[in-house]
Amino acid sequence: QQPVQSPQAVILRxxxxxxxxxxxxxxxxxxxxxxxxxxEAPVFLMILLKGxxxxxxxxxSASFNEKKQQSSLYLTASQLSYSGTYFCGTRIQGxxxxxxxxxxxxxxxx
Amino acid sequence: EAGxxxxxxxxxxxxRQSVAFxxxxxxxxxxxxxxxxxxGQGPKLLIQFQNNGVVDDSQLPKDRFSAERLKGVDSTLKxxxxxxxxxxxxxxxxxxxxGxxxxxxxxxxxxxxx
Numbered sequence: 001q002q003p004v005q006s007p008q009a010v011i012l013r014x015x016x017x018x019x020x021x022x023x024x025x026x027x028x029x030x031x032x033x034x035x036x037x038x039x040e041a042p043v044f045l046m047i048l049l050k051g052x053x054x055x056x057x058x059x060x061s062a063s064f065n066e067k068k069q070q071s072s073l074y075l076t077a078s079q080l081s082y083s084g085t086y087f088c089g090t091r092i093q094g095x096x097x098x099x100x101x102x103x104x105x106x107x108x109x110x
Numbered sequence: 111e112a113g114x115x116x117x118x119x120x121x122x123x124x125x126r127q128s129v130a131f132x133x134x135x136x137x138x139x140x141x142x143x144x145x146x147x148x149x150g151q152g153p154k155l156l157i158q159f160q161n162n163g164v165v166d167d168s169q170l171p172k173d174r175f176s177a178e179r180l181k182g183v184d185s186t187l188k189x190x191x192x193x194x195x196x197x198x199x200x201x202x203x204x205x206x207x208x209g210x211x212x213x214x215x216x217x218x219x220x221x222x223x224x
Contacts, residue, residue: 002152032212041201041215042153087152089213097166098143098205098213100152 001026003090005101012078012108020073020104022088031064031071032089032098035082042087045073050093075106083108112136114216116202122222128190131219135183135204141165142179143213144187145201153201159185160207192223 003024010018022031030049034042046055048064048071055062059076075082085103115134123129135142140161145153156175158165161182170177174193179185189196199220203213 030211034215041217044212044214047212091211095166096141096160097155097158099155100145102152 001090001092001099003088003099003101005086005088005104007104008102009105010107012106014080014108014110015077018075018078018106020075020086020088020106022071022073022090022101024069024090024092026069026092028064028066028069028071029091029093031062032091033062033071033073034087034089034100035084036087036103037084078106078108080108080110082106114202114204114214116200116216116219118219119217120220120222122224123192125194125223126191128188129192129221130189131187131200131202131221133185133187133202133216135185135202136214138206139204139214140182140207141205141211141213142185143201143203143205144177144185145203147199147201147218149198156187189221192221194223197221197223 006021033045036042045057062073064071085105087103089098089100142159144156147153156170157167157177159179162179177187199218201218203215205211205213
């Protein structure tokens, strides 16, 4: 039931864009996106619900494709502060548990 | 609003010893999670409580790990006896049950088993 994230790592220059994907083999009820910096706890970014709208947090947005059971996180005009590991967490339909993917490490260079 | 509180922040023990972690969730949050995060990996769900009942503990190594949530508020996670592979950060998180159900994490407890 663990969602699969891709890519595993991304290296960008400041100002470039990136897309991180999260896929599930099960029908999803919700997708949760978090960012974790080294040595810190994961910080909530946004939640996407089945049937809901695309969400946005500053210059980061996300979508949820219910047909493909996939969510994508879009980082636009990346800033140095965006560096960290991004995790998606998923709840499948009919279940309550929140399961996380293996993470995508994002490095932003000046 | 106070966040999720965890203690201790760091713990070093020898293998075969026991250890306990404590978590106090955000006030009013009915759902409480314990995750194990090994360096370089995503958080792995160990156990999820709904009030003081267990929602899922399918990945909890029950021969050595135990958890309880008395009165539906605070929770403790215990390991007895510890193994070297238990070295990890143990994260506690909480969320509302209905409506927006995003989970908020505590700072975690870094456990080193030597």
